[in-house]
Amino acid sequence: MSVSPRPGGRVPGQGVTMHPVEGGRWLVTVSGTRGGEPSRSAGDFETFARRLRHPLVADLIAGAEPLTDVLLSRSTINRRRYFERLDRWPGGFVVIGDAVAAYNPIYGHGMSVAALNAAALRDTLAGQVLGDPRLARRAQRAVARTADAAWSMAVGEDIHYPGAIGERPPVPARLLRGYVQRMMLTGTVDPAVTRPLLDVMTLSKPMAGLFAPGVVLRVLRGPLGRPPTEPPITAAERAVAGLTPR
Numbered sequence: 122m123s124v125s126p127r128p129g130g131r132v133p134g135q136g137v138t139m140h141p142v143e144g145g146r147w148l149v150t151v152s153g154t155r156g157g158e159p160s161r162s163a164g165d166f167e168t169f170a171r172r173l174r175h176p177l178v179a180d181l182i183a184g185a186e187p188l189t190d191v192l193l194s195r196s197t198i199n200r201r202r203y204f205e206r207l208d209r210w211p212g213g214f215v216v217i218g219d220a221v222a223a224y225n226p227i228y229g230h231g232m233s234v235a236a237l238n239a240a241a242l243r244d245t246l247a248g249q250v251l252g253d254p255r256l257a258r259r260a261q262r263a264v265a266r267t268a269d270a271a272w273s274m275a276v277g278e279d280i281h282y283p284g285a286i287g288e289r290p291p292v293p294a295r296l297l298r299g300y301v302q303r304m305m306l307t308g309t310v311d312p313a314v315t316r317p318l319l320d321v322m323t324l325s326k327p328m329a330g331l332f333a334p335g336v337v338l339r340v341l342r343g344p345l346g347r348p349p350t351e352p353p354i355t356a357a358e359r360a361v362a363g364l365t366p367r
Contacts, residue, residue: 133157212254
């Protein structure tokens, strides 16, 4: 579950995410853009979460036992190196992972893209003669393609936050962002839109999934009904979490 920041406003974007991990534990991350960053103090953690648009995550962590200290990161940069564009490339040499593209860690895409890089490298090398001097260039280009989706999502969103530094996105990127924003709004009331959106945002499916005919029609039509004002958590789920009914 998450409370997402809103870019483009006059105030810093702030948010929180909460993910289950092994052993009945949860990973909770709070975040803020320039001027709205969380502090390193564990005592401020719940307070920060409670100031967001909805107190659900704050209510959940209020009754939880912290297992670690707060770990702080101020690195939000997106950085990419276009090795595949070089005129010459050494044979037998391929760059993958953060050395190709590093992302704002709030999106959680770094390790997933590195895995996609490795899969692209494996597929390119399969059945090939490793001594072929052209093979490394083909592999580097294949690796670069696996970074495109996460890169477009990260820089296309982050550039709209106050104080962001970088080139303004071109018209196609702005049109794509507008479409995705409408898709997110529609997805609050239409699960048939929510699923492909989450598939792409988690890098489980290619971005083409955003433009399947049925999805496009639903997005253009927009949400049929008003978005919910409360998180979609049931009374039974509240009871399991130890929360009082609303």
